[in-house]
Amino acid sequence: MMQPQGRPRPKIDDVAREAGVSRGTVSRVLNGGHWVSPPALAAVNAAIKKTGYRVNPHARNLATNKANSVAFLLTETHDRLFADPNFAVLMRGAADALAEHDIPLVLIMAGTDDEQRRATDFLTAGHVDGVLLVSSHGSRKGVIADIIAAGVPAIACGVPLGFEKKMGYVAADDYQGALELLEFLDNGGRKRIATITGPQDTSGGIRRLEAYRAHQGEAFDEALVAPGDYSRESGARAMRELLARVPDVDAVFAANDLMALGALEVLHDAGRRVPEDVAVAGFDDISAASAATPALTTVRQPFDRISEEMVRLLLDVIAGKNHAAITIPTELVVRESA
Amino acid sequence: MMQPQGRPRPKIDDVAREAGVSRGTVSRVLNGGHWVSPPALAAVNAAIKKTGYRVNPHARNLATNKANSVAFLLTETHDRLFADPNFAVLMRGAADALAEHDIPLVLIMAGTDDEQRRATDFLTAGHVDGVLLVSSHGSRKGVIADIIAAGVPAIACGVPLGFEKKMGYVAADDYQGALELLEFLDNGGRKRIATITGPQDTSGGIRRLEAYRAHQGEAFDEALVAPGDYSRESGARAMRELLARVPDVDAVFAANDLMALGALEVLHDAGRRVPEDVAVAGFDDISAASAATPALTTVRQPFDRISEEMVRLLLDVIAGKNHAAITIPTELVVRESA
DNA sequence: CTGAAAGCGCTTACAG
């Protein structure tokens, strides 16, 4: 039943009057219907429908001291949010998981200092019950510290560097995933395996490089390492570097798919065949990975599991439980590029 | 001053006691500081700092009957949000404009029926004071109708088809912009100008095609029109169609840049030189347009102006003024592709 | 199972 235009919005007392019960009884059916007799329940439900009553969230939030919403905090600029498909996948997963509990997801960006200040204000003001923290670059540590200091429940995606003990998180097993991929390249007979790294103030970027270092062991050669920042362009740039420095490179492990895609382009333009001359592999398994030519061999991050677990852990923390850390295994996806 | 962990959050009475004034006086300084004597004001400010007081938004919202936030409603799936850079630009602009009024922007997606239902619930429950409506496909008319029926202030980006009279909006001048571009192609000596259309349940898609139709006049030929949906892939598909159907096509006007980029790729693969053999032009001027090879000639939509005006109009409607419609001129950006 | 009452933390006329 649509609430008629103009008329004052019905409140709980209107429903109570209509149903011939007290305000408390109406509230009880609103909150689960426990300890309410069947006839009362029926009367109230009918009255709600008849009046078009909808609970006033502000009043409820004030009374319960909860916000009934959760924030998705992205410590990135708007541009990167839209450039990296992982964020979209993560956000949709979180929104879906939260929807089952009827909790809206509020997206907050903190890419600039100014945004960061506003985000902190917003999050610590009580607007939300908790926050899902995504992509915590070192440069944004202030937000994390503030959130923790304010006692706002939060769960990070990936290891929140420097705050591992104070904030729960769920992360893919970057190290094992990368190692598995590198061994696969080995088995393919590759001799000169280079890597394009992710940002080194990010747990994923660090761990994937550690795996590379461990895998190379004695053979580790600084010349085979080119830095990237997870953007496609940085992958292309790194690949050009690598090609100039190590002409006989025969495999490249990019720390994410976007950079692998950039590398693919550069190799194509340079006339190197993939995978014949150079094997290329990424990390993430974004949808563009399978669509690429050649289709990209990569390590799949189980983003749906990740977002699901993040929501679960966050609701736990909000409910008063201690935070926890979860590591989720990745999966090697072999396609054409390696 | 950081609110100490654990300790109960200070409330307005704590500040009042600390400052030696009444609760009303504290509230007055919180709300602008009018009608407060200088000494009282100083005392209150000091007390606020000392106690670490922050206003409880739920209590304030209940008392004022306002939410103090605005929604950015995207009637698209998560995927498209991240695929189309225009949304990012629009959202950042809106967030910035709103930030000046200290109003947070809440992103709401309504791509699926389920999301649409939840979005409507959320928006009409009083969680936000108004909504910025973006990309109103015909398939999502229900949300618009519900928002209007519930009397929630809203401003659309682009003409809200079927609701032009009931909802304010700000739109780029699609018709003039497209016409200007087509005339430019004319002047370049192009004889067989094709078009790749946008979705026809969208005001931009419709108006840009109308301009094309008007421009062609007598020469209008159905074979020169290929449908797209604003995605890059659809642009590529349309270009292939066009090439097969009209081998002598010498110019293509794509209804947005993403599709123009797709067309560029196909032409390149087909061995057609751009702009020598075929001129290509888009609409929007996304950042990838200038980065493309060749750089894309296009019609710039002034997204910063658009988001700014949307916010202005929305705040007006929230303040009780009548809604208004604004059309903003576009700008022809000539680069290499045409 | 139900109602009367207190309380959530603010704002805002109103009287002074």
Added chain:
DNA sequence: CTGAAAGCGCTTACAG
């Protein structure tokens, strides 16, 4: 300029 008081619309012990 300031304080006392009512009110915003809910929830939740508490007594019955």
